[in-house]
Amino acid sequence: MHIGMVGLGRMGGNMMERLRAAGITVTGYDANPENSEVPTLSEFVATLPQPRRAIWIMVPAGDPTTAVLNELAGLLDEGDVVVEGGNSHFERDQENAAMLFEKGIRYVDVGVSGGIWGRDNGYGLMAGGDQEDIEHLLPVFDALRPEGPREEGFVHAGPVGAGHYSKMVHNGIEYGLMQAYAEGYQLLEARDDLIPDVGAVFGAWRRGTVVRSWLLDLMVRAVKEDPGLDDIRGWVEDSGEGRWTIVEAIDGAVPVPVISGALFARFSSRQPNSPAMRAVAALRKQFGGHAVRSAEEQGAAGTPDPAASDE
């Protein structure tokens, strides 16, 4: 099998290496000429064997992905298949697929999980598309997924959109799991009189416990590298999938308190001096004459002394 890979960043570049190690021929294209194996997208397409050329796209979700798809639409022929492996919104997939289907170009969306570890460990894959296209691409999926039973690292989840819908939910779960480990970390750390070695407690949870997981393994690794996580600021970005998960939940009236809380915790992380919390403090002062901290005291954290409360 010979496939083209568009986007040779952290994910695409590693995936290309894993495919090659498994015996799949890959031609790589990147918009950055320094990273690219072929100068232009049209020359890249020309290197791929016909019929049924296969191209895997691994560029940032949204407009960059759509721009590549629009360009490919003018270069590919009927029967060729495009695999969108980034973190596209599932409804964007359906729009993109409709645009390509008009020209007879096939479309498969694949949610890819595994991060920078996937090159060696394999990637968890969630695919959406027609059965015929999925079967055509099975050698590629088998090369990318972890060793072991196929159904434990790959799913044909449904029609176009199902792959990225599954990946969106996966990422929502990821938010909740990370937040739970993080809150546990803070609770352990808060009692250094009782728990002198937080990393040792996390480490002991890795086998046998109900909360063992790969994210826990990574937590142990992070705490080992920097026990107090002192080199990392408590500021967390998000790439959008958590938001999409919550929008979907609202549309379907599905209660997702954990995932919502985890997303909002990230927003809070970006507001060390929150306007909303200043308003709460101001209101307490207004109705009860309660003390507020001055702007100079901002940043002093901790549990209030109940004895100091006048409530």
Ligand SMILES: O=C(CO)[C@H](O)[C@H](O)COP(=O)(O)O
């Ligand atoms: O898909 C992923 C992991 O499964 C990506 O790493 C994703 O970017 C993580 O999402 P966020 O940046 O919102 O935390």
